[in-house]
Amino acid sequence: MPIIEQSEYDFPSIMHRNRHVSTIYAALFKKFEVPGYSREKIELNDGDFINIDFIENNSKKAVILCHGLEGDSRRTYNNSCAAYFLQKDFSVFAWNNRTCGGEMNRLPRLYHHGAVDDLDEVVQFVLKKGFEEVYLIGYSMGGVQLLNYLGWTKIDERIKAAVSISVPTHIATSAAELKKGFNRVYLKNFTIDIKKKLKYKAAQFPDFINRDQIDKITSFDEVDQYFTAPLHGFASKDDYYQRVSPEFSLQNITTPVLIINSLDDPFLGERCYPRAIAGDSAYVYLETPKYGGHCAFPLRNSTYSYAETRAYEFFESSDWAVH
Known part of the structure; x- marks a missing residue:
């Protein structure tokens, strides 16, 4: 049932109706100032560490941002999303996978699409601060980690909803x-x-x-x-x-999550649009705009992207609150 047949993101500028223009513009040419983060190094049980950048803006509501492959907490899409949610009075936590964020980790281990143990460390770090509502947003690989986390882990009731953007659900x-x-x-x-x-x-x-x-x-x-x-x-x-591959864990998800995968995404294969799973799930929402490229979704006359504005709309929606 939660398949969103008609996305509101259907009419970007003519230039951005080309998948590669959208993707490359967002990755290389769009600029967005890095928020004034504080950084904390979290020591892990295996002797390694991860770095979390954050701004505590609201003591009740927080959003956790998960970056993509070879990205970090300060990529443009994260900066844009962080600024938007700070403007909406959320606290923001943007974490760095091992080897990412400008500091090499200690162990041979790097990071991967199933690194939900590290994401859980971030979630626990945020929950210990006493937030009543916590939301998750993941881009590309970060979206995979997010979906696997929701499908493999017992989720704290304070985790209210999530949005996964440009996510390869079948690796x-x-x-x-x-x-x-x-x-x-x-x-x-x-x-x-x-x-x-x-x-x-x-x-x-x-x-x-x-x-x-x-x-x-x-x-x-x-x-x-x-x-x-x-x-x-x-x-x-x-x-x-x-x-x-989240394709194999989506059916276990019982936390409302919206997947936004554009049909013109150059990174996504044919099995990255899990319509059958979303159609049978009460929790997995799928939105497939015609345009958007990969982690792009530029909006006319706005410095923000459709991804973060849609994520906020989903978090504020009452449609999934009945669950």
């Missing part, structure tokens, strides 16, 4: 999509950044990471088969894709 088809045509430009940029981190890790931990394999990386196949899977306890790339 294998998304990875395959990035090998096609112009999409290979995005893939190349990702692999350049990932290689740099892996080389750093190989120098730190030569017994864990094979330096020679790093230069052979051309796609996510090599990244995930030779590094992501073995470093994080998965049997293989295919095992990793199967176990961390």
